[in-house]
Amino acid sequence: MLTIPQFLEFPSDQDSKEIVHFFLMLLENKNKGLFLHSQQVANYAVCTAVKMGLPLSEVACIKTAALLHDIGQLAVPNTTLSKYPYFNVRERAAYRRHCLAGSSMLENIPGFSHVMKIILHHHENWDGSGYPKRLKGVNIPLGSRIIAVCNYYDRKCKPCTNNWQWRGTTSPTSIRDLSGIMFDPDVVKAFFDAVIQNEASLTAGMAHA
């Protein structure tokens, strides 16, 4: 697993930090797979955001949003989550509400309005076919576009976490196929440079060790 750089400090005040830790503790207690997924997505999102040359304050904000992006799933029963992606109509509607639910959980926490926006839109698609608002292209917050790619990769391509909800492993090349459709092409490029190449060289290094 890649490591989250520790110098990225957001939030910086103690009260808000405790709130973030509280949510992470709830996630870990509810569903270990969901907790691990949040950590992985945060790792990938930070690497991608740094590769895109974003200011560190923005990277830190994206890191926190990635860690908390699925806290709305705290309101979805594990019996439903375990069926992903094979939901009936009612379960799918409950699942899809997690974007708004997660964002709403952070209302009135000072300094979290940007994080809330990123969380609200992390399932929007580049072509406008996502949810909850069907935003399109650059109207989707950049942090949400980054999390969307990292979320897909961790859910569908990573053997370490995919077995809690997805049978079989999808190749990362499918992310390239979805560039310009589901994902922002600039984010896809940065993600491949920062994460896929990094993991490929790590794997090659281990094979030669």
Ligand SMILES: [Fe+2]
């Ligand atoms: Fe999500």
